[in-house]
Amino acid sequence: MSLKKKISMTVNGEAVSAEIDPRRHLVDFLREDLFLKGPHLGCEQGACGACTVKVNGQIIRGCLFLAVQADGSIVETIEGATKSGALEDLQNAFMRHNAMQCGFCSSGMLLAAAELIEKQPHATRAQVREWISGNYCRCTGYHSIVNAIVDVLSARANA
Ligand code: FES
Ligand code: FES
Secondary structure: OOOOEEEEEEEOOEEEEEEEOOOOEHHHHHHHHOOOOOOOOOOOOOOOOOOEEEEOOEEEEOOOOEHHHHOOOEEEOHHHHHHHOOOHHHHHHHHHOOOOOOOOOHHHHHHHHHHHHHHOOOOOHHHHHHHHHHOOOOOOOOHHHHHHHHHHHHHHHOO
């Protein structure tokens, strides 16, 4: 008897089916089986946000979310968001402000920031800091990341 479970989902706009171990986490499935290396593995216990991806439009921790839980869902990673152009102004702002150094946190940080911009388009600097407090960055000291996000909030508000 096979202990594998069959799953199907849409990942970055493409239909994907696989037979997997039910204990397999979504981020492992994305990175190892689908070769989507944008989501990273840091703490593996839900604290750092490096593994952030979107499931049905919500950001989730890919290290705490089982791949079988995403069965039938729409999954988006930084690769898909980049391809769609939805994050272009945010990604440009991160580059302008030097808001990424090693880049390990960047995919999660960008997806979290994009969700903030969508949900709170008039967020204050303090709210930006609060929002990204669940995404750890060991390099930048956060100021440049906050500056980049505030820049995009202001540019979109004035567009
Ligand atoms: S690796 Fe998932 S939150 Fe840190
Ligand atoms: S840029 Fe290195 S962890 Fe954020």
